[in-house]
Amino acid sequence: MALILIIDDDKMMCDMLTAKFSSMGHQTDYCHTLADGLALAGNTQYDLVFLDVGMPDGSGLDVLPELRNAPGQPEVIIITGLGDPEGAEMAIRSGAWDYIEKGSSLKQITLPLTRALQYRQEKMANRPMMAIKREAIIGNSPAMQACFNRLAQAAASDANVLIMGETGTGKELFARAVHENSSRAGQSYVVVDCAALPESLVENLLFGHAPGAFTGAEHSQEGLIRQAHRGTLFLDEVGELPLTLQKAFLRVLQEHRFRPLGGGREVESDFRLVAATNRDLDQLVAQGRFRQDLLFRLRSLTIELPPLRERMEDLKELVISHIATLCERYRIENKGFHPEFLEALANYHWPGNVRELFNTLERAISAAGNSPTLFRKDLPNSVRIAVTRSQLSGHAATPAAAPQPPPLGSVMPEIRTYLKAINDQMERGYLQELMLRTKGDIKQACQMSGLSRTGLYDRLKKHNIARPTS
Amino acid sequence: MNLLLYSTSRDALYRRILWIINKLASAAEVDSLYDPESLRQRLAMPLVKPAVAVLVVTNERELTRLLRLVPLLDDVRVVLVLPEVEDHALVKKALQLRPRYCTYADSDLSDLGAVLAKMYQVSQAYFGKAEELRFGSG
Numbered sequence: 001m002a003l004i005l006i007i008d009d010d011k012m013m014c015d016m017l018t019a020k021f022s023s024m025g026h027q028t029d030y031c032h033t034l035a036d037g038l039a040l041a042g043n044t045q046y047d048l049v050f051l052d053v054g055m056p057d058g059s060g061l062d063v064l065p066e067l068r069n070a071p072g073q074p075e076v077i078i079i080t081g082l083g084d085p086e087g088a089e090m091a092i093r094s095g096a097w098d099y100i101e102k103g104s105s106l107k108q109i110t111l112p113l114t115r116a117l118q119y120r121q122e123k124m125a126n127r128p129m130m131a132i133k134r135e136a137i138i139g140n141s142p143a144m145q146a147c148f149n150r151l152a153q154a155a156a157s158d159a160n161v162l163i164m165g166e167t168g169t170g171k172e173l174f175a176r177a178v179h180e181n182s183s184r185a186g187q188s189y190v191v192v193d194c195a196a197l198p199e200s201l202v203e204n205l206l207f208g209h210a211p212g213a214f215t216g217a218e219h220s221q222e223g224l225i226r227q228a229h230r231g232t233l234f235l236d237e238v239g240e241l242p243l244t245l246q247k248a249f250l251r252v253l254q255e256h257r258f259r260p261l262g263g264g265r266e267v268e269s270d271f272r273l274v275a276a277t278n279r280d281l282d283q284l285v286a287q288g289r290f291r292q293d294l295l296f297r298l299r300s301l302t303i304e305l306p307p308l309r310e311r312m313e314d315l316k317e318l319v320i321s322h323i324a325t326l327c328e329r330y331r332i333e334n335k336g337f338h339p340e341f342l343e344a345l346a347n348y349h350w351p352g353n354v355r356e357l358f359n360t361l362e363r364a365i366s367a368a369g370n371s372p373t374l375f376r377k378d379l380p381n382s383v384r385i386a387v388t389r390s391q392l393s394g395h396a397a398t399p400a401a402a403p404q405p406p407p408l409g410s411v412m413p414e415i416r417t418y419l420k421a422i423n424d425q426m427e428r429g430y431l432q433e434l435m436l437r438t439k440g441d442i443k444q445a446c447q448m449s450g451l452s453r454t455g456l457y458d459r460l461k462k463h464n465i466a467r468p469t470s
Numbered sequence: 471m472n473l474l475l476y477s478t479s480r481d482a483l484y485r486r487i488l489w490i491i492n493k494l495a496s497a498a499e500v501d502s503l504y505d506p507e508s509l510r511q512r513l514a515m516p517l518v519k520p521a522v523a524v525l526v527v528t529n530e531r532e533l534t535r536l537l538r539l540v541p542l543l544d545d546v547r548v549v550l551v552l553p554e555v556e557d558h559a560l561v562k563k564a565l566q567l568r569p570r571y572c573t574y575a576d577s578d579l580s581d582l583g584a585v586l587a588k589m590y591q592v593s594q595a596y597f598g599k600a601e602e603l604r605f606g607s608g
Contacts, residue, residue, distance in 0.1 A: 136544070176568075188562060193570040195592055196547070198584045205571075216578065219555045227565065329514045329542065355519075355545070362516050419594045450472055450516040452501060 002117050003044065003072070006030035007037035007060065008052040008079060013102070017050060020106050021113070033057050038066060045072030048116055051096075052079045053087055061090055068095055069142040075116040132181045136173050138321050139314035143306040147174070150303040154274075155181035160253070162238075162298045163276040165305030168355030171276035172236060174303055178274050179232040187231030190224050190271075195237035203245055204261055213262025223260060225252060228271035238298065239279035239290060246291045253297050273298070308350040308357060315346055318354060322361050323374070335365060337374040344376045347387045366448040367437065381433060428463045435460075440467030471593040472518040473586075474546075476503045476536075477526035483575050487524060487551065490583040494590050506535045513542035520593050522586070525567070526551040526575075530560055537566055547589060551575055551582065 004026050006014050014030040021028045029044070031037050034057050041049065049067055051060040060078065067076055078091035078099040091099045097119070098112035132152050137144075151174060154161045161178055163171045179189045197205060208223030225233060235241065241249065252258045253273060257266045275298050284290035308315070319342060327334045341364075350356055364378040376384065413421075430449075438444040446453055460467070473491060477484045491500055499518075503509040509523075523546050527533045547570045552560060555574040564572065571585045 188565050189568065190565055191568050191570060193547070196570055196585060196589045198588050201581055201584060219576075221555050222558060222561070227562065331514070358545075359519055366516055416591075419591070423594050448516070450518045455499065 002026045002047040002120075004028045004048045004050065004113075005037065005040055005044070005046045005074070006050045007034065007055070008032065008050065009054075009056055010052070010102075013052075013079070016106075017109065020110065024110065024113075034060065034063050038063060038070075041067050041070035041072070041074065043071075046070070046074040047072065047120055048097075048113065049074045049076045050079055050100075051076050053091070054081065061087075064091075064095060073142075075120055077112055077116060132177065134177050134181075137170060137177060138318050139311060140317070141306075141311040141313045143311045144314060147303055147305055150301070151177055151181070154178045154301050154303065157301065158182075158272050159300040160273045160298055161275070161301045161303065162281075163274065163303045163305065165276075165278065166307050166353055167278050168353030169305040169307060170354055171278070171305060172234075174305065175232075175234045175236070175274045175276055179234070179272075182232070182272065184231050184272055188228055189232050189234065190228040191234050191236060192224055193236050194240040199242045199244075202242060203248075206245070206249070207258055207260050208263075208267075209261035210263040213260070217262070220260070223258075225258060225269045225271060226260075226267055229269045231271060233271040233273050235273065235275040237277060237279075238275040239277045239281055239284055243289060243291070246294050250291060250294045250297060253294070308353045312346060315357075316342060318357060319345060319361065322358050323365065326362055326365055330365070333372060335368065335372055335374055338376065340376045341374045341379070344379055344384065344387045347390055348383050349386070349390075363448070369444070381437075424463075427459065428465070431459055431463055431465050435465060435467055442467070471499060471590060472521040473500045474503060474509070474512060474517075474521065474523040475500055475526075476506075476509045476523065478505060478528065478532065483526065483551070486579055487526065487582065490579060491524070491586065493583070494586055506532075506539065509536075510539055510542065513539060513546070517546070519545065520547060520589075521545070522547045522549060522570075522589055524549045524551065524582075524586070527560075527564065528553055530563065533560065533563055533567075537563075540567060543567065549573075549582070549585065549589075551579075 004021050006017050006028060008014050008017075008030065009032045011032065014032070018028045018030060029040060029046075031040060034055050037049070037051070040046075051064065051067065053060045064076055064078075067074065075097040076095070078088070078096045080087040080091065080099050080101055088099045088101075097116045100109050100112060132148060132155060134148065134151070137148075155178055161175075163174050163178075165171050176189065179185060192206065194202070204221070204223070206223050206225050208221045208226060209217050211217060211220050248258070252269070256270055257268050259266050281290055281295050281298075285292045285295055319337065323337070324334055345357070345360075352359075360380060360383060363380050364374050367378040368374050371378075434445050434449055438448060442453060442456060445451075446456055449456065451459070475484075475487060475491060477487070488500075488502070501512055503512055509525075513523075523543065525536060525548060527536065527550060548567050550564055550567065550569040550572045551574070552564055552572060553575050554560070555576065561572065570589075571582075573579065573582045573585075
């Protein structure tokens with residue numbers, strides 16, 4: 001028996017469908033407005049919703065995403081006007097399971113119903129029911145729930161996992177959670193930071209070497225792949241894995257055997273692979289910078305983490321939790337926050353995602369000093385300015401105007417020189433702001449910036465920045 | 471980038487690592503910590519992100535003490551300098567610190583220099599991007 005909700009302002013249609021569905025053994029509720037439908041779906045875990053498009057209080061298509069995310073996460077079948085192909089197409093594009101036209105025969109109506117319920121039954125059967133350990137991952141939004149479901153699936157299997165998401169969305173936390181919830185939890189968890197390793201070192205690091213493999217290799221060294229034997233190998237920023245090594249790694253992934261550099265015999269490693277990237281790997285494949293066959297292997301199971309701006313309903317929980325963590329770490333009384341503080345955070349765009357949020361909270365706590373409450377003024381100026389701008393323009397805030405990089409000029413500088421110039425410019429801006437905010441109080445400036453006293457003085461001197469006098 | 475260098479001794483190894491680090495960044499960015507408690511205290515204070523901690527581990531007992539700091543190392547890139555390449559048990563235990571790179575005291579440490587240089591380079595590029603825009607003029 002399924003639980004079905006009909007949202008249709010046509011009472012005859014409701015009665016007819018209810019009678020038919022009851023005869024099929026299903027329990028049916030109905031209502032005649034979208035508002036009532038949303039309220040019912042919010043309180044009952046329906047399996048299926050029949051939703052009329054033309055309702056007295058709006059278009060059914062507008063509430064479709066909200067209905068799909070209701071507690072029962074029901075499938076939705078749209079009821080469209082007769083001969084309305086545009087409406088039907090829109091319904092499917094909006095995530096509806098199917099559509100029926102008003103005036104269809106009962107058989108035509110029950111067919112999509114039966115199919116939708118079969119699909120749902122299979123989906124529920126495949127959904128992992130295990131409870132997952134995820135202490136460090138905060139959030140219960142529908143977007144995160146979907147990620148937790150994938151996480152549970154990943155933990156229950158031994159398939160390769162590819163975690164995708166923007167910088168700061170928590171890819172490493174998820175990778176660790178996959179390991180800690182898997183049958184390999186008691187074994188090694190080995191991280192390979194593909195972005196931080198020079199190309200010349202990666203091969204040796206992954207595969208290890210035998211004594212005498214190259215000049216200076218006096219002893220044998222076990223590679224990370226072997227160290228991950230019976231455990232999990234986490235390739236962070238896998239998009240940065242040198243193309244020259246991808247073929248060799250693909251072979252290891254297929255055979256779980258490899259030969260260390262200079263080694264005479266093959267070594268076995270029974271590892272489970274989790275990889276993460278913030279890059280578009282399909283695009284890298286198209287550019288010839290990533291092997292398609294490796295990508296195919298990597299994404300046996302994927303977890304796509306949402307950016308913070310797409311799960312703002314988690315913001316308050318993230319803020320409360322991280323403030324408590326930081327206060328405990330700093331050994332100070334837990335701080336509360338003014339509603340305006342949260343409102344400002346909610347109006348910011350968070351391009352750096354949760355990591356940027358956490359860094360912002362760290363700065364806000366430093367700026368608040370002994371005050372038991374965080375106020376909007378404790379937020380970094382760039383966030384406050386962006387939020388103020390967005391409130392004036394009515395758009396979600398993007399970061400405040402950043403300093404422009406120095407012009408390249410007619411002669412192209414070396415990248416190291418150019419990056420140093422950018423760094424100097426940013427550092428100078430930061431220090432000027434630091435001095436303004438602390439009114440030149442060196443102790444507070446050290447606390448806020450994390451710099452040592454000597455370090456701060458060195459930098460102020462380097463940029464010729466004077467302490468403001470009160 | 472905040473760079474923490476933990477080493478209980480001030481021997482030739484420490485001086486070599488410090489020399490490598492100072493070649494990369496001004497001394498102002500480096501905090502030297504001499505014992506696990508001072509490292510704990512420093513980690514409990516705000517760090518300029520991204521932060522890298524180079525931990526010189528001399529024996530298993532010291533490693534065990536450092537493992538207690540794992541919760542504070544969540545957002546810190548750990549680079550380990552271990553005593554012996556062939557002490558597989560120690561290396562395996564050290565993995566619990568989730569190091570981004572591991573090298574050994576008996577090596578010439580050129581690898582450590584290359585890895586820290588790459589991390590520094592990445593952090594500099596990163597510095598100009600969205601994450602650190604809040605340090606800008608606003």
